[in-house]
Amino acid sequence: MAVTQQEIENRLWDAADELRVAMPEAQYSSVVFPLMFWKYLSDTWEHHHQEFLTENKDLLGGLAAEEAHEIEYRDYQSFEIPFIYPGTVRKRRASWVSILATITQPGLGQRVRASLQAIETANPDKFSRLFGSMTWTSEEVLSGEVLAAVMQTMDRTPKMHEGNMSHDVLGGAYEYLLKRFSDGSGTRAGQFFTPREVVELIVEVLDPKGHESVYDPTCGSGGMLIASANLLKAHGGRGYTLKLHGQEAVPDTAGVARMNLFMHNLTQFKVEVGDTLKDPRFKKPDGSIAQFDVILANPPYSLKWKPWTNDPRAIGGVAPQSSADWAFVQHMIASMGPKKGRAGVVLPHGVLFRGGQEAAIRQQVLADDLLEAVIGLPANLFYSTSIPTAILVFRAPGTKVRERQDGVLFIDASTRFTKAKNRNVLTEADIADAVTAYHSKVDADGNPVDPDGAAGLSARFVPITEIAANGYDLNITRYIKQAAAEQEDLGTLIDAYNIARAERQKTEARMLAVLAAAGIEGFDE
Template sequence: MAVTQQEIENRLWAAADELRVAIPEAQYSSVVFPLMFWKYLSDTWDHHHQEFLDDNKEQLNDLSAEEAHEIEYRDYQSFEIPFIHPGTVQQRRASWSSILATITQPGLGQRVRASLQAIETANPDKFSRLFGSMTWTSEEVLSGEVLAAVMKAMDRTPKMHEGNMSHDVLGGAYEYLLKRFSDGSGTRAGQFFTPREVVELIVEILAPKNHESVYDPTCGSGGMLIASANLLKAHGGRGYTLRLYGQEAVADTAGVARMNLFMHNLTRFKVEVGDTLKDPRFTKPDGSIAQFDVIVANPPYSLKWKPWAKDPRAIGGVAPQSSADWAFVQHMIASMDPKKGRAGVVLPHGVLFRGGQEAAIRQRVLDDDLLEAVIGLPPNLFYNTTIPTAILVFRAPGAKAPERQDGVLFIDASKRFIKAKKRNILTDADIADVVTAYRSSFDADGHPADPDGENGLSARFVLSIEIVANGYDLNIGRYIRQATAEAEDLDTLIDAYNIARAERQKAEQHMLAILADAGIKGFDE
């Protein structure tokens, strides 16, 4: 019987819910994801081990232990689950089922930690530093009783291997937990999770192709990298051919990203740990920044940072210490492939009009004709901020389509959303309409030649000469007037003015009457 998406999601959440007596919901992910991935690896290893035994049962007696091991890992297994405490009475395989059998014994956290560390050590190319700091395995952080309860609840989920459930179901369950944890943890969620609909919109616009490289310099849980592969697959392409790269400053979050990618059956990836601005980990042999076909990012907004003293990425100047927004953009521009590179980034509206050093960088980017589009999003889309944001789309020098050169496309989608319990949400129709507007052709006045997606969505292609005349200000309201006066006709405005004028005159007459009674004159002239 096939495993349903809802079944595995319910079981996994029941396991996570066992943590409610011990730690805040914001910390669930640091425990649940390593345990879930360990179970996935163990179930997969056990499944292939049984296949090896079934296929070779007639000749196993004639094989030495070394020969059997060689055949199994050559033909059946893609990773190793070794033994812990080998050669001692405590020897046991570092698998989920083996440790689960010991949950009533003291020191469960220590055995779990030893097992996860053994898996990392045995598979350095695949799983190095995968499980993060594992501080939760300490008895002081999480008692053995609570850890045992979580493991027993998680063991009630169906076997997590390809013979029992598809990677679409497994990956979907992982994404479900990411969102569930984010919904419950408030602002902290923004550190590792970008709402699905925002990710889909950026990826739809950048449209990765087979065999291309995709890079996220602030990858969080890896959602944008996975969405790139999923979108390509949904459009009839081969998502598994993408080469995926990510860098993440928080080691535990980088581990979440690696597990997420594996759960989605994406193995052509590399996720590095480090500060992208201070220590970019993807470089060429000569030390220059590595370049990619597609760059996607939702960096931390207005991050205080230590500005570069000297860096080739700093085109147009260096971003101020108070905000690294444009520094992330400069890094992404440097990371674009010179022929077909394109980048999409979510940032606060301040990057569109702030002055000083940011204005100088913005001017250089516009003079070099690197900015293709500015897409205004609704407020309160994200877990860590309620402010409205914008997607900025960049193209490598000379890579814009001829009709998009020497100008910027502005799209105002700020009114396109539905209200949910904790935040606003872009619907599939909203996403489709924005993509349609982005792909539209425009007439000589910059308006869509075949307008679509109305009802709160406006677009205009603005020539560079107009932007220069506005002092390189990219504020969407300068170019799409209806962004500031939604659907209010002239008659309504005149009526409102007349009512306000009459109220003011009435208040003035009352004031003058009081002053006259008090013998004060001269205010009615």
């Protein structure tokens, strides 16, 4: 019987909910994802092991253990589930079922930790550092009773192997938990999860093709890498042909990304741990920054950092210590392949108009004609901030199409959203309209030539001469009339508020004077 998406999601959430007595929801992911992936590996290994035993039952009697092991791992298994505590009476396989059978015995967390570490060690090319720090296996962090309850509840989830459920279902369940944890964890979610619809918009704009390389320098849980493969598959291509690369500063989050990719049956990937600005891990043999076809990111906003002193990435200058926003852009520009490299990044509006060192960098990027488009997004889309953001799209030097050269396409999608429980969301129609506006051709005045091209969104291609005349300010309100009109309306509202506030203060002053004259005190501020 086929496993439904809702069934596996409900069972997994029930397991996560067992943690409510031990830790806040924001920390659930550090426990649930390693356990879920361990169960997936164990179920998959056991499924293939049974296939091996069934198909070779007549042969096994005459084979030595070493020969049987060689045949199984050559023809049936793609990874190894080894033994823990070999050579002792505590020896047992590091599998989910094996350890689950011991949950009533003391030291459950130690056995779980030993199992996960043994799997990492036995499969260094695939699973090195996969399960993160595993601090939750300590009795002081998570009691054996709670850990046992989580495992028992998760064990009610249907077997997680390809013979029982598709990778689409499995990957969807993983993404469901990511979103569920993010909805309940507030601003911390921004550290590892970008809302799916924002990811989809960036990927649709950059449009990865088969066999291309894709890179996310701040990859979080790997959502942008997975979305690239999913979009290619949806367009009739083979998502698994993409060569996926990601770097993440937080080791546990990097582990979440690796597990996420595996759950989606994507194996051509490398996820490295480290600070991308300080220690970029993807480099060419000569030590220069590695280059890719597609670069996409949602970096931490206005991050304080240690500025570069001598780095070839610093085109136009060095970003200020108070904000690494443009440093991430400079790194992404350096990472674009020379023939078809393109990049998309989500950043706060401040990068469009802030002065000082950032203005100098912005001017150089525009002078080199690297910026192709600015897409203004609605406020309150993200878990980590309510401020409005924008997608900046870049192209490698000299690779813009002729119609987009020496200028920037501005698209205002700031009013296109639907209110949800904790934040605003983009609908499929909102995404499609923004993508259509991005691909629209424009007339001599920079306006979309197809009435349906902008799909109700305000868009305009602005020549670099006009941007230069505005001091290289990229504020969308400077170039799109509708956005400017809305800004004027906001100013009118502010003026009206100030007038009303002044009148209220006068009225209160008169009231307080009358009360004081009547001998009534205690109402003044």
